[in-house]
Amino acid sequence: MRAVLRFSSVIFALAALVNIGALPAFAEPIAPPSDADLLAARAAFERGDRARLETLAPKLAGHVLEPYVDYWRLKLRLETAGDDEVRSHLARWTGTPVADRLRADWLKSLGKRGLWNVFALDWVSAVGDDVELACYGIQYRRQKEGDAVIGAAKPFWFTGQATPDACEPLFAALIAKGELTPADRRARFRLATEAGNVRLAQAIAVDLPPDDRITAREFAHVDNAPAFVLAKGEFRWKQRGGRELALYALERAARTDAAGVRAAWEKQRERLPQADRLYGNAKIAYHAARQLQPQANTWFAEAAAVALTEAQHAWRVRAALRAGAWPDVLAAIDAMPPAIAQEAAWRYWRARALAAAGRTGEAGAIYAALAEEFNFYGILAAEALGRGAEKMRDLKSEPLLPSADALAAFGERAEVRRAVKLAELDMRPESQREWVAIVRGQPDDGLLLAAEYARRRGLYDRAINTADRTTARHDFGLRYLMPFREHFAAAARANDVDIALLFALARQESRFALDIVSSAGAVGLMQLMPPTANWVAKQLN
Numbered sequence: 090m091r092a093v094l095r096f097s098s099v100i101f102a103l104a105a106l107v108n109i110g111a112l113p114a115f116a117e118p119i120a121p122p123s124d125a126d127l128l129a130a131r132a133a134f135e136r137g138d139r140a141r142l143e144t145l146a147p148k149l150a151g152h153v154l155e156p157y158v159d160y161w162r163l164k165l166r167l168e169t170a171g172d173d174e175v176r177s178h179l180a181r182w183t184g185t186p187v188a189d190r191l192r193a194d195w196l197k198s199l200g201k202r203g204l205w206n207v208f209a210l211d212w213v214s215a216v217g218d219d220v221e222l223a224c225y226g227i228q229y230r231r232q233k234e235g236d237a238v239i240g241a242a243k244p245f246w247f248t249g250q251a252t253p254d255a256c257e258p259l260f261a262a263l264i265a266k267g268e269l270t271p272a273d274r275r276a277r278f279r280l281a282t283e284a285g286n287v288r289l290a291q292a293i294a295v296d297l298p299p300d301d302r303i304t305a306r307e308f309a310h311v312d313n314a315p316a317f318v319l320a321k322g323e324f325r326w327k328q329r330g331g332r333e334l335a336l337y338a339l340e341r342a343a344r345t346d347a348a349g350v351r352a353a354w355e356k357q358r359e360r361l362p363q364a365d366r367l368y369g370n371a372k373i374a375y376h377a378a379r380q381l382q383p384q385a386n387t388w389f390a391e392a393a394a395v396a397l398t399e400a401q402h403a404w405r406v407r408a409a410l411r412a413g414a415w416p417d418v419l420a421a422i423d424a425m426p427p428a429i430a431q432e433a434a435w436r437y438w439r440a441r442a443l444a445a446a447g448r449t450g451e452a453g454a455i456y457a458a459l460a461e462e463f464n465f466y467g468i469l470a471a472e473a474l475g476r477g478a479e480k481m482r483d484l485k486s487e488p489l490l491p492s493a494d495a496l497a498a499f500g501e502r503a504e505v506r507r508a509v510k511l512a513e514l515d516m517r518p519e520s521q522r523e524w525v526a527i528v529r530g531q532p533d534d535g536l537l538l539a540a541e542y543a544r545r546r547g548l549y550d551r552a553i554n555t556a557d558r559t560t561a562r563h564d565f566g567l568r569y570l571m572p573f574r575e576h577f578a579a580a581a582r583a584n585d586v587d588i589a590l591l592f593a594l595a596r597q598e599s600r601f602a603l604d605i606v607s608s609a610g611a612v613g614l615m616q617l618m619p620p621t622a623n624w625v626a627k628q629l630n
Contacts, residue, residue: 122152124514131516134161153506157519160187167198172207185504186522193222200225200255205232220245221253228255239263246277249284271301275333282340283372283398287312294333301329303337315341320353326360335361339369347377348384367395378404386412389421399429406438415445433459437466440473463563486565489537499542502527509546515604524551533562540567547572550600572601573614 126148133141142162149158163170163178175195182188192211199208200222208229224245230238242259245252246269252260263269274297281290294303311318311334319338325331335357342350354373358366374388375397385408397405402425409417419442422435429435440455452473459470460480471480491499499505504527511520528539536559543552549570556567571577571592581588598616599605611618617625 120148122149122155124510127152127154127158128514130158130161134165137165139165153503153510154514156182156185156187156507160191163191164194167194168202172210185507186519186526193219196222197225197255200228205229221255224253224255224259227259231259236262236266239266240268243268243273246273247280248277249280249282249286249289251286251289271298275301275329278333279336279368282337285344290337294330297330299330301333303330303334307334308337311338311341315339316346316350316353319350319357322353322357322360332361332365336365336369336372340372343373343376347373347380348382351377351384351388364395367391367393371395371397371401374408375401375404378408381411383412386414386417390417394424397424399426402426402429406435410438415442418442419446433462433464433466437469440470444473484563484565487562488564488566489534489541489562491538491541495538496542496545499538500546505542508551509548512546512548517602517604520548521551524548524555528555528558531558533559537562537564537567540564544570550602550605553596553600569596570601 126145130142130145130149133139133145139162142158142165146158146162149155152158159178159182163175167175175191179188179192182191196208196212199205199211208225212226212229224242227238227242230241239259239262242256243263245256246260246263260269264274274293278290278293278297281287281293291303291305291308294301294308295305297303315338319335319342322335324335324338326335339350339354342353351373354369358369361369370388371392374385374392377388378385385404389405389408402421405421405424406418409415409421418438422430422439422442425435430439436455436459440452440459443449443455444452456470456473459467460474460476461467463484468477468480468484471477500509504523508520508523508527511517511523524543528536531539536555540552540555541564543549543555544567549572552567553570556564569592577588577591577595580586581591595601595614598611599614601614603614605616606612607616609618613622
């Protein structure tokens, strides 16, 4: 109390001195950098408003996200920035995700401008999965080594998605040299069609050689009513372009109603060569499986040995499982590429199919290997061997129980503070990139420390994903978090469902990230599409 009174007396005395002009005026206090200014700076960056960003930048010196402010400032004028300035930024923020982003952006800017001498100073051949940067790297090598290197760009062609502009001159050169054949171009047309990338599919098809070409008018005719056009069958059947248009119509119609378009397909498919007919059979079977049509398994049998995509392989197995056709399950898994077939789910179902066929020895060997793994199918395999209770005992959770000092020290790391602040400001992709860098290469104890810290900060998706990465020491309480328990319990009681089911759905769909929105627009813990949510809301009044 005496200390408080003494402090008050000092304050009053200072006030009196100020009043009589005896004390020099204090300097204006400098306001600490604010999150509001940070968000305003990001908005200015996204608008391309350099003047506003430059006004805000000095206020953000010392902010935990200052590396991002520096990145935004340099990014907006990257094409006029000097080499030394860029390298100074990279040196200042070395080891941060924004430095990696700037390096990639800088190289792309140099490649776009054809400044290959400067490009050579920072480019390395290992560019990860950045296709644009990889294509610029091939362009750079082409300056030195000639057209012999352009074949390295060919794998990037085979995608149903749009490719960066950096790849286009390489693709054009490959087409001119005949190394991207009309068959390769048709293959990409089909990939784009399967991906629902209509604009890309049409851009490829209208540029094909005359016999393969599909005109914009033909596309428009099909797009208006694909099922009707397929049923009428008025295609140029003797030309490859006409046959591809018929398959395009099948894809467009089957996407929404595979069973409904089946009769039209049966009517027209005999007019196609066998390879095209099998391809169409696989397409309609795949969409029927996704629509849970009971005929899907039978229809897959009509596709024979046609090459399937990874998604089609998976749905072929699911269709057979739904039909209870164990021989077809086994055949479908055996037809998968080895890398896919070795996933735990498909090994388990292969063992089930082998057991159903009486091949218990082979099934038992698969079960035994799976039962050693710490995953859902490992538990099912142990149960199949009659060792379920033993397996559950083996699933020992070993929480790390980090000290308060250890958690505090972890939380004070600059990269951790950035990840948390980015999450707080709803900058999810940036936060996730920071977190990935934090946990990369960490041993189990380091992962569990990070996961526990994330849990305490409410970053449940990061906590679960990080705890999932351990190899020897596991904390199943972190892997299978149950936050918002009171809300889940209330919902379970109100709807007479098992609370565990609700937790499982939310964990799978959103990892309990409240603000997550999928690329398709699904929102919330259960990732409902807005139309579905509206329908449910009406049903519940």
